[in-house]
Amino acid sequence: MAPHSFSDSMTGSGDRPETASDKRAIRLAMKAALQQADPSTSTTLCDRLYARLRTLAPSRIACVWPMPDEVDLRPLSHRLHEQGWQILMPETPPKGSPLLFRQWDPDCPMREGRFGTVCPDGPIDVPDVVLVPMLAFDRRGYRLGYGGGYYDRTLAALPDACAIGYAFSVQEVPHIPVGPFDVPLPVIVTEKEDIIPAENLQP
């Protein structure tokens, strides 16, 4: 079925029940699989992200403070900071709102936020580049997060930002169920490869 079908848009404000339930099943399976992932893979993934970003002029980039078993972007955040990038990290607002981003530097105080997230206690800022965490993804560029819809709302509000999804390669699934607000990412970086979904489109 087409990603943005009529029946999806009929519901107006969210996923159909079967889409939401299919997403939940993938999240559960992936959370379990991630507990077996090798954390040292984060280092290779950070190196690949850095290789992609170093060709750009330093600007304001949204990184992420990791949650348990997730890719750890902290080595990349430090490296980019040393290279003159302004690092931002998300603050998680109540569900239904886009993320806020706050400036981070290696010495800034951090505080605990919603759902086990941690965010800098710095000024609010707006990113030019957004690194997007994913619980699962597919080769079309669709992603699943923890189910808040935060990044979908955030990227919709930042149409000019350059969005780059990142995850361990074991987080790839054949097909992410898609709802009316899911927009595919233009690039996904894993520790093994850079996936450019447009290259996978059938003519």
Ligand SMILES: Nc1nc2c(c(=O)[nH]1)N(C=O)[C@@H](CNc1ccc(C(=O)N[C@@H](CCC(=O)O)C(=O)O)cc1)CN2
């Ligand atoms: N490291 C990191 N930070 C991030 C994200 C992320 O994916 N990774 N987010 C990506 O968007 C946002 C946080 N989104 C989240 C949304 C829900 C849950 C969560 O634990 N949900 C519970 C159910 C909560 C409830 O509804 O009561 C769960 O999954 O069991 C966690 C993070 C912003 N910060």
Ligand SMILES: Nc1ncnc2c1ncn2[C@@H]1O[C@H](COP(=O)(O)OP(=O)(O)OP(=O)(O)O)[C@@H](O)[C@H]1O
């Ligand atoms: N821009 C939006 N406007 C309104 N509702 C949205 C928007 N984006 C997502 N949603 C809704 O939010 C709910 C959660 O979305 P989804 O399950 O795709 O979250 P997720 O992508 O896994 O979470 P996150 O983006 O926080 O990592 C769904 O019902 C979805 O339709």
